[in-house]
Amino acid sequence: MAKNELHIALVGNPNSGKTSLFNALTGLNQKVGNFPGVTVDKKTGSIRLEENFDAELIDLPGTYSLYPRRADEWVAYKVLMGADADIKPDMVLLVADASNLKRNLLFCSQIIDLKIPVVMALTMTDIAAKKDIQIDINGLEAELGIPVVTVNPRKNKGLTELKKVLAQASRMNQNLHARDFMNTKKLAPESVEGVQKLFPQLSEYAAIHYLINHENFPLSDLDQKAVEQVETVNKFNPNKTQAEEILQRYTRIRQIMQQHVVEHGPLEKKMFTEKLDNILLHRTWGYVILLAVLFLLFQSIFWLAQFPMDGIEWLFTKAGGWLSTTLPQAWWSDLIVNGLVAGLSGILVFVPQIMILFGLITVLEDTGYMARISFLSDKLMRKAGLNGKSVMPMISGFACAVPAIMSARNIENKKERLLTILVTPLMSCSARLPVYTILISLVIDDKYYFGFLSVQGLVMMALYFLGTFMALIVSYVMKFFIKIKEKSFFILELPIYRAPRWKNVGITMVEKAKIFVFDAGKVIIMISLLLWFLSSHGPGNRIEKVEQKYALLAQQHPAQADSLQKPLSAEKLQNSYAGILGKAIEPVIEPLGYDWKIGIALITSFAAREVFVGTMATLYSVEETDDNSSLRQKMDAATHEDGSKVYTLPAALSLMVFYVLAMQCMSTLAVVKRETRSWKWPVFQFIYMTGLAYAMSWLTYVIFS
Structure with a gap:
């Protein structure tokens, strides 16, 4: 097994093809975590450069320049400045968009002046060709003093050559360029010399950054x-130093572009992207198309996920x-069946929805339409204290709030990020659907208006609208109380439209499913096991007394022994810790x-909202069956101690x-705790949502009433 001898940082501007290149080079050999101290995805992957020579590729977040x-x-x-204690790259693989080379060269030139060995991967050459942009690769290499390799990760072109160049570069004693892109010392000569006396290992340009951002570096x-x-x-x-630097860099970049890049004039015909x-993005039709896309997105999630979800439920059943029939009657077998297996079912049954949701979202991102959704929704979101980028997390909340x-x-x-996190759970997730379905069927007549408008369907839609409306209202109110003063900009680059890269879609679906199963899954399993204990045990000998009572009844009426099992289960639950909790909170919820x-x-719904239906089935002693009518009949017949119905229209709508x-x-x-790195916000979220509810x-x- 080859060792990871080389650590390569993958960098580039947003929408430059960096993610596609990372996925093409690493395939499924990826690990996803968080960078220490921040909730930013840390993606690493292994690539085989040559026989017995592997490298670790670290995918750094996209950025336009070294001024974050x-x-x-x-x-x-911080990684590029050597200020990250955990990540020390030996080399940088910089991804540059050939169709927008001028802007990409700014970041490239800054990395060169940091004296970090760098190799450029030139992407989007097909788009550049469509724009009649011709690039002299050899001239560009000579001008920059670094290797430049043309790649197309979507079609796996140029990857073998890129691996060879990376391997060769690593053997060149890490000395890939002998000159500076620009004379950065002239920007502040005395200051640069002063910093280099303190830190001799720094390049002249790195010294400039120490002068500007030293407070953010781990220095004594x-x-x-x-x-x-x-x-x-x-x-x-x-x-002043930063402004002068950028001006000088762009002066040199313009010279390079004039010598080695031939671009078509401004009168070139409109690209397909602009026409689309x-x-x-039309002020009227754009919103109509957006609503149609979102409608199809969620219809597809529920329709496509239904079959694998039914299969998983059937498998676990x-x-x-x-x-239940194989294991002996013991507490540990009940724990396995009703605790562990039931908990695993509650996790895995939602994996198809999460995979399909993120698969479709990745398709929207790959095609370039996701940026347009954020652009169209920014005006409405900004009034509520959010911005256009808040819309996709909120839309994703219709499937599951966790991802x-x-x-x-x-x-x-x-x-805006905190407000988005705090209001996203108000969007009706798929776990609420079983609750809505059974309660609507209890109290709303199955009538149709105009032959196609279902009253039950309209009530269901109203519930989804209520969650969305309340999320915007709550965000609008909270924006006045959350005192984070940070200027908001909505700067969004609209990428060109492209066909989705299906391998990338598949990798994203697998990665998101793994994150859900291993991160949220741990919590769900723990809660499921805790709820099993609370539902199966009670204080003192209350459960034993109930069992003795029904054992005596079974002896007195042997013919009714089987029929006594259901009321036995219901009464045991009533005397369990969970049942006692239910009785204790009854005055509050009455x-x-x-x-x-x-x-x-x-109470049981805190593990998962859909547990409501299963809890009702147990409480009303209904057989475990897929036929909801018997459960509805039992719930419809349920009465309070005074004989009045439990599930009236006011009570069901309230619920x-x-x-x-x-x-x-x-x-x-x-x-929420993991993302905000504090218990303050999940506690606040729990209190405000419970109070509002x-x-x-x-x-x-x-x-x-």
């Missing part, structure tokens, strides 16, 4: 003061049944029209509103 503004850009910046207090002293003595002006944008919250990482502004059994369902607004998902709270449910019950 967003959290993910700071991650890339003594070193920090020494750099500040150099700044003060030499009257170093960071803004006239339709998709069969496995649970087989284990939706994780996807909020691409929002640069901290306040104003909403709920009884203690609904109270138990509210639906509660499930729309309440934070009943422990895995979501765990992910209670108030709106009470209001609904009062109005419809």
